[in-house]
Amino acid sequence: xxxxxxxxxTAKRLPLYYRYLEKLHAIGxxxxxxxxxxxxxxxxxxxxxxxxSYLGELGKKGYGYNVTYLLQFLRDFLKQDEVxxxxxxxxxxxxxxxxxxxxxxxxxxxxxxxFDQDPRKVGTDIDGIPVYSMxxxxxxxxxxxxxxxxxxxxxxxxxxxxxxxxxxxxxGILNFTPARLxxxxxxxxxxxxxxxELQTLIYFxxxxxxDENVEVSDEKE
Amino acid sequence: xxxxxxxxxTAKRLPLYYRYLEKLHAIGxxxxxxxxxxxxxxxxxxxxxxxxSYLGELGKKGYGYNVTYLLQFLRDFLKQDEVxxxxxxxxxxxxxxxxxxxxxxxxxxxxxxxFDQDPRKVGTDIDGIPVYSMxxxxxxxxxxxxxxxxxxxxxxxxxxxxxxxxxxxxxGILNFTPARLxxxxxxxxxxxxxxxELQTLIYFxxxxxxDENVEVSDEKE
Numbered sequence: 047x048x049x050x051x052x053x054x055x056t057a058k059r060l061p062l063y064y065r066y067l068e069k070l071h072a073i074g075x076x077x078x079x080x081x082x083x084x085x086x087x088x089x090x091x092x093x094x095x096x097x098x099s100y101l102g103e104l105g106k107k108g109y110g111y112n113v114t115y116l117l118q119f120l121r122d123f124l125k126q127d128e129v130x131x132x133x134x135x136x137x138x139x140x141x142x143x144x145x146x147x148x149x150x151x152x153x154x155x156x157x158x159x160x161f162d163q164d165p166r167k168v169g170t171d172i173d174g175i176p177v178y179s180m181x182x183x184x185x186x187x188x189x190x191x192x193x194x195x196x197x198x199x200x201x202x203x204x205x206x207x208x209x210x211x212x213x214x215x216x217x218g219i220l221n222f223t224p225a226r227l228x229x230x231x232x233x234x235x236x237x238x239x240x241x242x243e244l245q246t247l248i249y250f251x252x253x254x255x256x257d258e259n260v261e262v263s264d265e266k267e
Numbered sequence: 268x269x270x271x272x273x274x275x276x277t278a279k280r281l282p283l284y285y286r287y288l289e290k291l292h293a294i295g296x297x298x299x300x301x302x303x304x305x306x307x308x309x310x311x312x313x314x315x316x317x318x319x320s321y322l323g324e325l326g327k328k329g330y331g332y333n334v335t336y337l338l339q340f341l342r343d344f345l346k347q348d349e350v351x352x353x354x355x356x357x358x359x360x361x362x363x364x365x366x367x368x369x370x371x372x373x374x375x376x377x378x379x380x381x382f383d384q385d386p387r388k389v390g391t392d393i394d395g396i397p398v399y400s401m402x403x404x405x406x407x408x409x410x411x412x413x414x415x416x417x418x419x420x421x422x423x424x425x426x427x428x429x430x431x432x433x434x435x436x437x438x439g440i441l442n443f444t445p446a447r448l449x450x451x452x453x454x455x456x457x458x459x460x461x462x463x464e465l466q467t468l469i470y471f472x473x474x475x476x477x478d479e480n481v482e483v484s485d486e487k488e
Contacts, residue, residue, distance in 0.1 A: 139368065
């Protein structure tokens, strides 16, 4: 399979397609058109066709897509069969909620441990996921072959914690802190700043109140 | 001020610029260059200049930007002086964490109420924010002039809850459920699917392990 680089906005939609195709497959449906997918997922049909075009020749005009084939293709592409172990750093309110959230519907990611420096939390577990002290990080991530961490520490210790993670071998961080982290070039940081997500929604509501609902607004870029 | 439509990726960075400029202003700094901003925020200088170009003529080549002017400009642009009241629907683990999260550093958004159908939660408060039963939604949002809701209900009731919100007059939803909501065209939905965020990070790590760290990857589009 050619590993062509696809845009991040497309990459984000592939798991959506995958989940919906799983449902269609489960009820025995054999074909699906881009307009069926569009109705179910609230994504423009042209966007769907463009997304699929990055993946190669997947459908025939007027026929639609073969559900089983597309599902297998996406499974390989998304490497859904490989489980990725993930740790979470900072077991506060948001961290605890994310440990419980458990990234459901995702068969290919597993939260294996939480870390916190509060001795009252160390040794407990959140819905079966153990909480360790930070000084055991290297040992635990070596044991579980972890390269990805979710960061939910207070903002004032975010950079120091991230530096410690890089040092321990973490290569990807899902950063929920508002800090803009400095990282080695080989590390990938993905920021989710909840305040900014809320402000952006409000910004568009206030400034473009009569705009049509555009769900995947990055398309506008 | 011209209300030119700007890309969502730019809109998401404006609050970052604003926060950093507030800090510079507080320590008495009068000018800032795009490369200073770049270092502090880990955003490419060309991206910063392009973002600011959407806002009009804000700086002089070789001089940089006037901190006070830029701060005032962004404050007006982001309508930082107006407070937007927000409600949260579904006071489970994630909902509770978000009520406590309190969207700090944001002077212009205020979580005024949570809603849940569990009678054990109704009448309590989370860090001072009261939890109401769903049947009081219309009354509470009318009282506080609320048009924006954060949705953290279970996925199986997401669409029915959203329909109830539209009916009550909510015009913007920050949707944390994995449901792809069907909404009237005048309503804006902003999806944050945490599973997909994590999967996208892992996808890029697995497929492009040696890629340079690109923090704002939507730029690639």
